[in-house]
Amino acid sequence: MEIARQDPDQLLRAIRNDISSGSRGKLKIFFGYAAGVGKTYAMLQAAHQAKERGLDIVAGYIEPHARPQTTALLSGLEQLPVKEISYNGITLREFDIDAALKRKPQLILVDEFAHTNAEGSRHAKRYQDVQELLKAGINVYTTVNVQHIESLNDTVAAITGIMVRERIPDSVFDEADQVELVDIEPAELLERLASGNVYREEQAERAAVNFFTVENLTALREIALRRCADRVNLLTESARIQSRSDYHTDEHILVCLSSSPSNAKIVRTAARMVRAFRGAFTALFVETPDTAAMNQEDKKRLRENMRLARQLGAAIETSYGEDVPYQIAEFARLSGVSQIVIGRSTAAKKSVFSRPNLTDRLIAAAPNLDIHVIPDVNNSEKYRFPKLKLSKAMPVRDIAKSILVLLAATLIGYVFYSLRFTEANIVAVYIFGVLITSIITTNRFCGLVTSFVSVLVFNFFFTVPRFTFHFNDSNYIVTFVIMFMVAFLTGSLATKLKENAKQSAHAAYRTKILFETNQLLQKETDEQAVLSATAGQLIKLLKRDLVIYPLEGSSLAEPRVYRVPDSDLYDLVSENEKAVASWVLKNNKHAGATTDTLSSAKCLYLSIRVNHQVYGVVGIAMNEIPLDSFENSVLLSILGECALALENIKNVKEKEDAAILAKNEQLRANLLRAISHDLRTPLTSISGSASNLLANYQKMDDTHRVQSLTDIYDDSMWLINLVENLLAMTRIEGGQVRLTQSVELMDEVIAEALRHINRKSKEHSIHVSSSQELLLARIDAKLIVQVLINLIDNAVKYTPAGSAIEICASQKDKWIVVSVSDNGPGIPAEQKPYIFDMFYSGANTIADSRRSLGLGLSLCKSIVTAHGGMISVADNQPEGTVFTFTLPAGEVELHE
Template sequence: MNSNGIKNINLETRPDPEQLLAKIKSENNLKAKGMLKIFFGYAAGVGKTYAMLDAAHAVKKSGVDVVVGYIEPHTRPETLALLDGLEVLETKSVFYRGIYIKEFDLETAGKRKPEIILVDELAHTNAPGSKYKKRWQDIYELLDAGIDVYTTVNVQHIESLNDIVASITNVFVKETIPDKVFDEAGQVELIDIEPEDLLKRFNEGKVYRKEQAKRAQSNFFQKENLVALREIALRRTADRVNREVQIARLSKTNIKILPVKEQLLVCISPAPTSAKVIRTAARMADSLQATWIAVYVQTSENKYIDKTVQEQLQKNMTLAEQLGAEVVTLHGDNIADQLVSYAKLRNATKIVIGRNQKSRNPLLRILKKDIVNRLLDLTAYIDVHVIPGISQDYDNRTKPKHKNADLFLKFTFSKIDFLKIIGVLIFATALAYSFYAIGFAEANIIMAYIVGVLVMTLITKGYLMGMIGSVLSVLAFNYFFTEPRFTFSVYDAGYLVTFPIMLSVALITSTLTSRIQHQMVTSLKREEHTQMLYDVTRSFLNVSNRESIVVKGIEYLTSVLKRDIIVYLGDENDNLAEPILNAQGKMTQDLLDKNEEAVVNWVFKNRKNAGVGTDTLPGSVAYYVPIKTHQKIMGVIGIKCYDDILDIDQRHFLDSVTVQMAIALEREKLTEEQAKIKIEVEREKLRSDLLRALSHDLRSPLAGIAGATTTILENREILDPETVNELLNGIYEDSEWLTRLVENLLSMTRIDEGKLQLRKKPESIEEVISEAIQHIKKRAKDHVIKVQIPEDIFIVPMDGKLIEQVLINLIDNAIKYTPKGTTIEIRAFEAGESAYMEVSDNGEGVPEDSIKHIFNRFYTSESSSRDSRRGIGLGLAICKSIVEAHGGKIEAHNKKEGGARFRFSLPLD
């Protein structure tokens, strides 16, 4: 479908494969899964639950295992009475907001596994803590288990109808079901009563309790509301039935018309008075409350209509679309066959067509039927409505231009083709002369010329050259092979019959061959067009940003249309951005004129075509089309029209590329939005993790500092010096821990903001390790630290301060997760083109499932530690960032003899 809603269709009479797949899928689902039967109503109180229970009793009498899973509590005694004789499963109680709520027990139903289970109120929202959020999800699990389910739904609970119902009743219902649940149900039974009867039941208190009835009476239960809701329910049910009829009808080889509802198909043409046919069809569709389709059949002849006729055809198509038609373009030389085939495909019950003036030649009327009569012969179950009034003005003014353009292409004389004919004629004469010399019969000589005519037709273009070749072949046969030879005279009177027959055979052969050639060229063009559209679609899949998508679309359009093209894209604020222009002609500034920008803005705001060839702002220099999806307009594309408008094929190609461009742009926008959402989610997750970690891990050192300080201040006179020193050391250690935490946070902030700057210079490994140990020696007073480095001076290019921080974090991590008295070993060595540093311990090691996550932010191992301040999981993440910024790698693994080893590399270059 193009951006105007105009479809470009090639008809085939075989069954629709999509409908076959839908039918097979539906049948397979019914066999493999349980069947869902919905009792559907337009309001509460119409009798859905009553009908469901009554149906349960009916199937139980047939020996079917039926149980009641859940029935909404009612005050209607006649409904509750139907529960007698049916097995009712126990409900489960869920405590919610201070009360116990009875809910359907899915687990019990699954264990019981009856053949049919009744579950009332399909759109119900389950209480928190249930397995699924919605009851229809519970029912899907039962269906997957092969259990048939009976349930009830009101029209306001269908998602797509929710807004419509809210506009009628001023009540927005929150509990809804997806449309697919309703559409995929095996059976839908409409429970319907007259609104007056429902209001009577409502006033008698059989629908709601008193407190509920007062609220309902001001919303749903007013007659005009009930009438409207009833109509919506009837239409929704009818749409579902019609879809089932379509699937069943189109899945058969012999497609038949099933007049379940009125649908009109109107044939439009380039004639100015075709507008009368369109308006008549619109009035008929409106009076019948029917949908209608406007169809234009493009034949191989009417592809060459001139500019005036093209403009008129576009006006007729636009008129049909404005009046509510679906506009479709078909391709084929037999207009009547195309119309009938498409009418059967779309289940159209009426065809509306205009009638041209009858031919004045009685012989032509006898030999050739017009389209109307052919339609009447082909249609057995479709009504044909003929609209008279096509004036002679169209036949005299427009039709000859159309035909002459076609005839000009078919009957053009070409000198090159004429030379080809002469060459083939010489060859055919030589071949015929060899037959004559051998003594072959005269029929063989004639066949040599017939073959020559076939070759002439294949290597030349148009009917005229084939006719010339046919006449010359007959004359050559007469001149060279009939008595008297080498003259155009004949003695034998039988040749007066031979020559016309030979000429007729040659002309028929030439005409048929030319027609086949023409059809072949048309087919090749269609195949080329289809292949190009396939290439367009495939190429858009490989393009990753908006500008590239536009450029790719412009490339394809330029290669076919050979015109200047300009594209405006909309930004996030629904304003047009700077245009992207591809110029083929010389005068490109015309497209950048302020008047043209005004046309572009009109198209962008109104989502409709404008410019040359339309009724809106036709004085512009280009034809503008919105790049739009169902929900949003992505931009505007303009095609400069120099002295001629785009023909139908060019517009179809433009619309096809525009649709693909819109899909690609929408896909790219969704991708960008998903990326932003993902970043926001990650950012929010990091923020929440950081706040959670800080709130937990800052509490211990701050409490320690506050406690030690309070003890000293309040008990200074009675505390001995050793206790005071111990408390002060604790304060110092806690403050050191907080300092390292702040440094890690600042480092991670610089990394995230891209402000981590490396100041690499040759550094001594021994000095860097020594500085790191000095910085953390008070933390490591209960551990033994061993250092193993090469005896020679070991110089490595690095940022000394950052690598020192890596070592401090690794040593601190070892201290934190190993018992007191254990040994921490630091080792440095060179291997290949990298320098390696290791920090290992002889503790319990790292859990295997934590190794792959240990360098992630805010990840902390669950293994026990003597240190109550385990950290917030930033130290190792910072180590990884710093090492990778140096171009190195960091890894962790457990040693065979016990303990963990962290190793990182630094390039020596």
């Protein structure tokens, strides 16, 4: 039996929501179908009940209703002062989010969830204020009516005839922790309205006529009940996902975006279908060569439609091409779209010869898909194409080019006419001229005008009677028509090819930047280099100034400004701009110019993030020119690549730190393992000898007493040397040793070392030989003495009594060469590569059976290396071992 597989994206979202719910505040919405049903009253009642349970409650903003019963419930609740904003000579009262965050109660009441804030507020909408409160861990009670739900706006408008401007995204409503439906019968609501408990008398009369009718209220009530039921279904579905029950969806709905005023309705309809089918949601915009010619109003409307689709949960995609139906069908085929939602074409009624409209062509291009055509019944918002201004359509430069091409074609025509070529050849010259004009000019209108003028010029110069616009042969009518049609079609095709080539080159350039970014960031291993490379790619893509705030701990570091050549040097790092960047870091959302949050900023601020981990903030200077859809898509991709590169660098550092930690742990384990035995042996010997002396001191003769004291002394010296080596190795490995170098005489250093060596060295023959000249070395004398003590002591321990040990010093070029050799049994060849490793003691044994910790030679190597020298081991001839190390030579310092 095949087990149904869960949707991983749905499961991941559920897990993230479950993780983040612990730190976020809880949102409760009091939901009604019309004003006056008692939402605010119910919210205040719930607040008093919560206060009785001991919660810290504040009324952040309560709409000043003319309802005595509602106003009376405010008594006993702490109220935040409202924020007064002056706008066009009017003082507006707004919710003060900064005061709320500073007060930070457990629960805050914020009325009118869908309210639009006054210009100059931090957020454009009050629901965004509430989202920031929730992120700060504050619980919120709020109120909203059904007509303010984004996807239901068109449905409500169709019922009531009123288009509500203040709306909230469906996702905000669906993600609320609790929704309480405040419901009363429509008849009771009408009684409240009549008695003055909803509006004042004048407002109540207008409302009763325009909105508050039994039919309207009944319909709105039904919609509100259904919307609450839909939310319950979503909660059930979410619970099923979290419990890992069977879940799957095969529906993928695509809505087509445009700049048409009716497109917002199409998007909302598609969003309702997505909720009904519980499928994936994608919004596609097909960019054509005509897109660049759109006026500012159309571009603004297109951006608003894209923003609406994003709010309703759609993934925004952009495709390029002139054949819009083909692009939609191909995208649907490649993306697994099952249903397409488009608006009804505004083209005139079809005739026999008219071209099929967009809908018909899309149906032909995608015959296997369900295509939903949404009618536009709002005739007041019919789309009007912008009027074409001749000055914009035909620039002076293009007019001059067209005239020159016509003159050239006419001159060539005169040559052909003189040579008695047929008129067909002359017509071909003019068609060729139209083709050239379409290529070298910037607007299609030039090709059209040139096609028409070419017919007139041909008629004037080359038809009988010449130099007039008359013609004797009626067959010329056909010639003129065919000539114009061929010239126009040829020119149009050339223009389309040119524009498609430009568009393809533009898209290829942006794609190239994206690929280059990936390659550049993979090479970088430093955070600063990654940010600089990202800034360079963004400047190449956007041709705009930008500022990057790297992350330093949990806050933003000093900003780095990157400018395009010859840019205006306006301030991008003012205190206001830094505040916007800090808000983006804290909330992990876009803000600044062209957004609904802190829109007065000069830059659009986006976080450099991977999932919920933010690595910095980038600000893009807008200059009142917003990014187009594809620029925004590539921008997000580049920032994603940057975040991944920064995350990789962080992971590498963490791996290195983990490796160092593991190495230290291994070092600590080896040290403890070695010390556990090697310290116990001499300590046991010391305690045994001391105990023997205490118990038998009177009975022991002088020889035995001296032997016991000697053993105690030897074991103590062994422990002292061991501790010295351990401390020195710890300081060197930790980088805490700073060399105090001075010019020293090597004979004195060797003599000092011999005074500190093991007492058992008396059983060996130690000889010092050096050149006749004075050997001076620039060294830290104390550390080099330690090196010599370890090497001599090593020779004493590992050679039998009576062995000869020789210490030699000489100068070679700029180095002092010191060697310590013995004629003992030597070191096996297989052990020599590891002889200087820490804790390596080989298979050699010492006469007193003590093990060596293997620190002495490792310490010698560390000290010599710190001086810039080298140490090595070799066989002594004819037998034994020789250790050799080099030190920098010194010169006599003369002081005046």
